[in-house]
Amino acid sequence: MPPRRPLLRHATAWLALLPMAATVLWVYVGSVLWSMRISVSSSRTLPISDFVGFKQYTRLFDSERWTLSLQNMALFGVLFVIGCLVIGFLLAVFIDQRVRGEGLLRTIFLYPYAMSFVATGLVWQWMLNPELGLQSTVRGWGFAGFTFDWIVRQDMVMVAITIAAVWQACGLVMALMLAGLRGIDESLWMAARIDGIPPWRVYASIVLPMMGPSFGTAFVLLAVGVVKVFDVVVAMTQGGPGLASEVPAKFIIDNLLVRANIALASAASTVLLLTVLALLAPWFYARAHASRRDERVARALRAGEPAAGAAA
C-alpha cells in the first residue's frame, strides 16, 4: 500500500474538523457579530435594524449600575483568583504529604465543584444571613457581641460572595495542582533530602517555579469564571443589598429578559467581550512569542547536534 500524500491526509483532517469549524464560525462568531449589530440599534423587545450610533454605549457608561458592576467584577476577580490559587495550592501540598484517607479528602475538597451553585448558593445565603445562620447561632451560644453580617453590608457583600465562590472552585484548583505536584520527579525530592533542605523551602523555591503550566491552566479557568460570574450572585444576593453586588452578566440578563432592552444588553456584552480580549491579548501574544522562541531553540539544537557530535 503506497503512503498517502500529505495533502490528502490534511484534507481528511480538515473534513473532520469542518462541522466544528462551521459551528464556531456560524454560532459563536455569528452571534457576536449579530450582538454588535444590535448594540448600535434602538431595539427594545424585538431586534430592529435601524442605526442610532453609540447611543446605547453612552447610556451604558452613564449608568451607575453598570460601572458599579464592572468594579464589583474586578474586586471579585482579584479576591477570587488569588484566594483559589493560594488555598488550592496549599490543599494540594497538604494532600501530597501522603496523608491517610487521601482519596476521601480529595473527594470532599472536589465535591463542591460537582454541585450546582443554585443549590449551594442558597445554603450559603442562609448560613451568612445574620438572622438565621452563623451570627445568630454563635450569639445563641452566649457570645452576644459576635457579628458576622457581611452578606447584608454594602461594603462587605462582595467578600461574602467571594468566600462562597472560593469554597466552590478551590477544589478544582487543588486537583490541577495535585496533578502538577505528582508530575515532579521523585529524584528531585531525594536530592533535596540528601542536601538537608527543609520541605517548605523545596516547595517555595523549586516546586513552585516548576508548576507554571498548572498555575496557567488554573488561572485561565478561574478568569473565565470571573467574567461570567452570575449564578453565585443570583443565588446568594440577587445583586443586593441595593446594587452592592451587581455584576455585568446580571446586568446583561436583566436588560435582555426583564427590561426588554436588548440593544443595551448587546452593548454591555460587547463591552464585556472587548474587555476580555484586551486582557487576554497580551497573554496570547506572550504565549505565541514564547512558543516561537521554543521552536527557534529547538531548530537551533537540531541544527547544532551533528556539529556538536563532530566536535566530540
Next chain:
Amino acid sequence: MIHKTRFTRLGLALTLAFGVATFAHAQANRAEVLHWWTSGGESAAVKELANAYTQAGGTWVDSAIAGGEQARAAAVNRMVGGTPPTAAQFNTSKQFLDLIDSGLLNNVDEVAAKNNWDKILPAPILNSIKIKGHFYAVPVDIHMPAWFWYSKAAFAKAGIAAEPKTPDEFFADLDKLKAAGIVPLAFGGQPWQEKITFYAWLAHVGGPDMYMKLYRDKDAAMVQGPQFKAFLASFKRLHNYVDAGSPNRNWNDATAMVISGKAGVQIMGDWAKGEFATAHQTAGKEFGCFPGFGPKSPYLVAGDVFVFPKTTDAAQVKSQQLLATVFTSPATQVAFSNKKGSIPIRTDVDVKGLDMCAQMGVAIMKDVSRQLPTPEMLITPDLEGSLQDVITKFWNTNESVDDAAKSMAAALKN
C-alpha cells in the same frame, strides 16, 4: 433489497408524519396556551381555564414554562421565529406593546364587542389592553400588589386595637410593635419587593396625583420638588422598622414571619393569601388585611392577560376567539379566581365563593375613583427597571433624599 427497505421506511415515516398532521387538524379548536402558572395553586387555577375551554368544545394544549421572564422570552422568540403558540400569557402592562407595534398580535375586537368589554372592564385594564382602538389581549384576573397583611396576635400583643387609618397612625403602630419586641415590618429586601413597597407608599402617602405625575407624566421637575422629597423621606422612614435579616429575603419567608406572629405587618400582593391558607389561617381570624389607609384609599390594579400571536390560519383564529370568550365568562372567572387568589376582572359576578379580602377587593373595584393602575401599565419595562435601581439604592444605602430625587429625575429623562 436494502434500497427497498429504506424506501418502505421512508414511506412509513412520511405516512406517520402526515397522519399525525391530519390528526392534529382533526382536533377541534386546538389551542396551545403558553403560561407560567406552575406552582400548586396556580396550576389548579389554570386547570379551571382548561376545563372551561374543553367544555366549550376546544382542545387545550398546555405549555407551561416556569418563571414569568422565561415564559415571556419564550413566547417572543417563538413569535419572531414564526411558530407562535395560540395564546401567550403576559402581565397587564406595557410588556407586549412592542409586539403590537411590530404587528405580531391578532386583535380580538369581535369578542370584545360581543361581550361589551368597554362596559364591564375596569379602566386601568382597558387602557392596558386596548391600543389605538383595538383589543389586543384578554384579561383573566386582577391582582392587587400591595395589601397590608397583619398578624392579629402581634397587634394584640402590642396593644393595637384598630387598623391604622392614616400613615401617621401606621407609624405609631409600628413603634408599638417595636416596643413589644416584635419585628414591626416583615420585609423581603429584594428589588421588586422594595419597588412594590415604594409605589404602594407613594399611592397612599404621596397620593394618587403625585403617583400619576411620576408614572404617567414622567414629571422630572415634580420629582425634585419639596413634596416628593418629603415623601421619599417618609418611605425611607419605613426602613427603621425592618430587621437586619431583610436583605434578599423571599416574599413568602416574610409572610411566614407574619403567620408566626414574629412580625407585625407585611406589604405584599394578594398572592400572599396562598401562604396563609397553606398555614391554615383564615382572613379575619388569625390575620387581617387592609388595602390602604381609610375608606377612600386608592386600590392598585394589576393582573395577567393572554395575547394572541398573529396567524392567518382560520382554525387558529377561531381558537383564539373561543379562548377569549371562555376566559372572560362569569363562571370561569369565579372558579379561576378562587384558586388563584385574585379577584375577577368583572364586578357582575357572584362573590359569595370568595374570601373576605377578595370580597373587600371586589367591593372597592366598584368605586371607579379608587382604581389606580400599577406602574407596569404606565411605563416601559426599561424605565421601570431604571427606577427600580434608584429605589433599591436609596433604600439600602445612606444616599440622601436630594441625591435620590436627582437620580430619579435622570432616570425619567433617559
